[in-house]
Amino acid sequence: MPSKYMIHTKTVTNRFQPVSKSGIIAWEEGCLKCAVCVKKRCVYNVYDKRGIDSRHMIESIDNLCMNCYRCVQNCPKELIHKSLNPEFNAMGDSHWSPPIIVRLWNQSQTGKIPVSGAGYPGPFSGPGFDSMWTDMSEIVRPTRDGIHGREYISTAVDMGKTPEHLMFNGSDTLEGEVPSIIDIPLPIILKMPSFGTISPNTIKGWAMGARRLGTLIALPMEKIDSALEDMGGCLMPLVLPRGTSIGNIPKNAKIIEIPWTEEWQGVVEDIKGYIPNLFVSVRIPMAEGMEEKALSLARGGISIIHLEGSSMSRFMDDNTRNLKDGIRLVHMKLVEENIRDGVTLLASGGLAMAEHVAKAIICGADTVFVDFPILIALECRMCRRCTKGLSCPVEIDTASPGWVASRVVNLIGAWHNQLIEVMGAMGIRDARRLRGEVGRAMFFEDMDRAAFESMGQVEEGCELE
């Protein structure tokens, strides 16, 4: 039994006041000056702790308010109101929605699993991973003493080629060579996001976080400088096939990644000629023809393939197709060709919540990349001002590496706990067994088809009464 993998988290305070969902509007005019004002009776003493962050003019009372509405209901002149904050609604986009951003902030701050109130008020189904439900049949028999109890649930995964069979000689010793693998304790690799006010300190912090987690961080080659010299073991350099010197690859790096080109074989040969034991991952855009590309790579001996979707969790060339469907397509293609175990499938693109990790693995990925969440962990609001050269409202580039690392460790710690929760509820005790377990999940499209297909189809232009 391997030693139990634990991520130790502790609260890491925000550098800026978070944007709250709602705010208090209190009229002063017409106040009756009651002897005991409702503001004085606030059970959370919110009004006594009022402060304004002059950088963003954010009222501290908005973040402290617990929305009990006592003050709103009890003011005799009805001078206190609650309103939605327009700054909150302006954050992010349809995929990186404000509630997701706020949940990621909270997890990065506390390292704890987000808990919401009773009931689920959201829609029954949605696009992408929201149209997928995991089997929770074992939730009635959870581990005897919690997710960190005696029944160990392993989240470790292997990267590289798994042998199809083992051969033993007469003296019961293993015959032949077993291919080497990279073993990481959780199926998550950090990846530098494609935008953000990112400084060398930010990158160093992410790398420190990856090292503390025991995982890897994928970084463009040009971002790897002398400050990361001693962290080569946790780096996954993203190498361009042309114009980048192979000699710049950190000495102790275990793995690198190259983008797909028709001449990938030559590029891999060059790299292997320089560092023979280096693992090479080839990145394929999630787009038309990716199954054939994956197949040719697998047949050509590439053991790690990275499927890259868009930051909105869609195909690169088709906004109507979701990441989960792309992963399933490639996974099933490799299964049909009987070469699935010879390949490690990495997936990236818009993974925004802990449940997306489990769902991507169920769809067929072995490991996933997490990119924008590690930026949001640093209080990013996904406003994309940085892409226009405007100043970052939360000055991410000024954060110290230690703070960055702790926030990322907290976030991934919370995600790791949620992954264990999901696996425990599914009765699966090893993340490697979760891969491709679509039988333990339900897909809205399948259920919709099973329920309504026999009733015929609605023809285009025909309106249902």
Add this chain to the structure above:
Amino acid sequence: MTSEQKRTLALYYCQNVPASGERERQDLEEKYGRGIRLFTVPCSGRLEPIHLLLALEEFADVVFIITCPEGVCRYSEGNKRAKKRVEKTRAIIASIGLEVERIGMIIGSKENPISLADHARAAMERTLKLPPSPVHN
């Protein structure tokens, strides 16, 4: 550096001002650079003298509030209250020797809705007519 960039305008605006979404806000920041600081509020009535004074104290040469037209406030009378607060804040800054024009107010029109960008241009023109704030010098 242009003359516009030598002053800083703090612009508070009601979320109901036409064309005042995040994109328009970023466009304005691109146009005026550090010369403008934009703060969207759910209702102009939320603003109190402290918000206006704090902006003047910390970074702004001039503070402007843009409200929705009278009679259409979602909170019934937020814009009317904002008007009273502007007057109160003007009295405060006058008492310490600052020009009352450093606190400005623009009330939207129901008949002729004007976008945030046009309001910002008008506010910036009025800002540039004033000398830099002595608070920061």
